[in-house]
Amino acid sequence: MHKRDTIFCAICKAGAFVSLLLMVGIFAQLLIHSADAWKHFGISFLWGVDWDPAMDIYGALPSILGTLFSTVLSLALAIPLAFAVALLITESPEWLKRPLSxxxxxxxxxxxxxxxxxxxxxxxxxxxxxxxxxLADTLGIIHLPGGAWLLGEDGVGSGFGFLTAGVILALMILPYMSAVMRDVFRMTPPVLRESAYGLGCTRLETTRDIVLRYGIRGIIGGIFIGMGRALGETMAVLFVIGNMMECPAGLFSCGSTIATTLANNFAEATGLQQSALFALGLVLLLMSFSIQLITRYYLALTSTRRGENA
Amino acid sequence: MTPRPVFFRKLSNHLLNLLALGSICAALGGMGWILCTVIQKGAPVLSWEFLTAPSKPYGEPGAGVGNALLGTLLMTLGATLLAVPPALAGGIYLAEFGKNSRLADLLRFCANVLMGLPSILVGLFVYAMLVVTTGHFSGMAGTVALAIIMFPVIMRTTEDMLLMVPDALRESALALGMSRMRATLCIVARSARNGLATGILLSLARVSGETAPLLFTALFADTWPGGFFTEPTASAPVLITEYTTNSPFESMHAMGWGTALIMAAFILIINIATRCIFHENKH
Incomplete structure (x- = not known):
């Protein structure tokens, strides 16, 4: 190796190490700055329900539940949509594929x-x-058993709330999910698909019994990618979720997610409240980190499989 | 095996087709609807004054969004300058030197995690790093936050693009007696330059619309970006947030829509243009 090459390689390595540094740095900073909150509230911070700056009492449960609830809602809306969009794009004629995707x-x-x-x-x-x-009156969900619980206290909404946030989030995560699913569908060997059609399967049967089984892990990976996006999305949710520090009480109820709590309160917060907000950030970081781990696991499984077939 | 009636099989198949068609209509219709609303509400306020005058508190005549647009431009360009060199180097390391070593896998994993990280956490990180230590909100802090968001994206696209270059090209360069450095920079990177440019431009477009990391780093100000290292700096996304959530006035909402229109036009033009150019060159 030339001497210049050694230097070049070292420079490149240094560039790549920035990613490690950043990740460790983010973990470390959030830990350091949230230390006060953990010392003060202990682990019970996670299931405290009050968020009261006047009394200096902070609990993470409303934000955590809100984050999970809005994420689940958006996934429930986006998974079938993304799946169908990916399917339509893979099956559409060549000239239409590219513009559509x-x-x-x-x-x-x-x-x-x-x-x-x-x-x-x-x-x-x-x-x-x-x-x-x-939803409430015409479909009569409010009168069904459990309907009032599903929709929120009285079933009349202000327009804000988790359902609205879920709809917007679904639209936002759809492209990420359908892009991964598209790749998975394309990965299915054409021979398999053609044999299914040859046996007289309809498109639904081919998709369900061949494509889906072949690429289920990739699809799970795609779902987790969308989940990671929906968890941390701030601005779109901030505008429509109503921003109340309360546990989610139904589809039409207002609430907050971790990200919106941070965005709303951080600029004015000092002392213990700021530390509590950093602690919330740490919770969000751990959630998104674990989702990344799962995503990588599933996507790595599909890519080794792709390697075998190549 | 029990026979399945053809009628139901056909019916469910048609339902699937219908669902697929409905979904794509929902997706594209949603996008069209958003863009139409932005154009319809944003177009009436556009004027030369709107683009060039600085923002002012409600009620003062001659208000515009010039300072926010300039702030966004400065911060985005600054972030690009900050993020691109280490990201390109990192991508080259992963593709040319690290390959499948354990170290490279670890770094690749870190980059992937960073890519999926909620952008508001980057804001928290930069707040702790730069705002607490220097004692004031600044455009510089916002720039660094945007650079952190750009970095992993460019690093990973660089790697992907370099991997697409056939090995024969590398081998012939080395066989001619080139050093690895020259082979990488002059041959491999050059043949992948379209892909690299696309990656950089797309991530630039993406961070120019980022709001969450700027909320507690660059903050907002009604002034032209003056003290870039010491003063809060206005940016277009934060202006939209301020004007729509914290203001009851119609005229401020309209200005928010106008800014949204400019941002959306800028981002979509970059997106469509890079895709078209890259597509043509690939064939």
Whole structure:
């Protein structure tokens, strides 16, 4: 090796090490700055329900539950959509494939603050005037057993709340999920698919029994990618979730997620409250980190499989 | 095996087709709806004054969003300058030197985690690193936050693009007696330059719309970006947030829409243009 090469390699290595440094740095900073909160509240910070700056009492449960609830809602809406979109794109004729997939990808390019703004000025009134009355009264969910519990205390919403946040989040994570699913579908060997069609399977049967089974791990990986996005999304949710420090009480109820709590309170917070917010950040970091671990595991499984077939 | 009636098989198949068609309509319709709203509400406020005058508190005449646009431009370009060199070097390391070693796998994993990290956590990190230590919110802190978001994206795209270059090219360069450095920079990186440019431009477009990491680093100000290292700096996404959530006035909402229109146009043009150019060159 030339001497110059050694230096070049060292420089490149240093560049790559920045990623490790950043990750360790983020963990360390959040730990250091949240130390006060952990000392003060202990591990019970995680299931404390009060968030009261006046009394200096902070609990993470409303934000954690809100984060999980909005994520689950958005996934429930986005999974079938992303699956169907990916399916349609893989099965559509060659000339249509590229424009379609690029259009869906453009959904991911729109900044989240524009989603939030659209949600606030267009979706919230729409939910209030049409969707929520329709769900509650026309469909009569409110009168079903458990319906009131599902929709929130009285079943009449302000338009804000978890359902609205879920709809926006679903639209935002759809391109990420459908991109991964598209790759998985494309990975299925054409021979397998063609044999299924040859046996007289319909498209549904081919998809369900061949494509889905072949690429289930990749699809799970794609779902987790969407989940990671939905967990940490701040701006779009901030505009429409209503920002109340309360545990989610139903689809139409207002609440907050970890990210929106941070965005709302951090700029003015001092002392123990700031430390508690850093602790919330640490919780979010751990959640998103574990999701990344699972995603990598599943996607690595599919890529080794791809390697075998190549 | 029990026979399955053809009618139901066909019916469920048609339902699937319908679902697929409905889904893509929902996705594209949603995007179209958002863009239409932005254009419809944003277009009326656009004017030369709107683009060039600085933002002012409500009620003062001659308000614009010039300072926020300039702030976003400065911070995005600064972040690009900060993030691109180490990210390119890191990508080269992963693709050319690290390959599948355990160290490279670890670094690749870190980059992946960073890519999936909620951007608001980057804001927290930079707040703890730069705002607490220097004692004031600054445009510089915002720039660093955006650079941290860009870094892993560019590093991973660089790696992917370099891996797409056929090994024969590397081998022939080395066989001609080039050093690894020259072979990498002059041959491999050059043949992958379209992909590299696409990666950089797309991540630039992405961070120019990031809001969450700027909320507690660059903050907002009604002034032109003056003291970049010591003063809060305005940016377009934070301006939108301020004007729509913290203000009851119609005229401020309209200005928010106008800013959203400019941002959306900028980002979509970069996206579409890079995709088209890259697509043409690939064939």
């Amino acid at each position: 690029q259009c869906v990808d453009l959904l991911a390019a729109i900044p989240s603050v524009i989603y939030g703004m659209w949600g606030l000025f267009v979706l919230v009134p729409l939910m209030q005037d049409y969707v929520q009355p329709f």
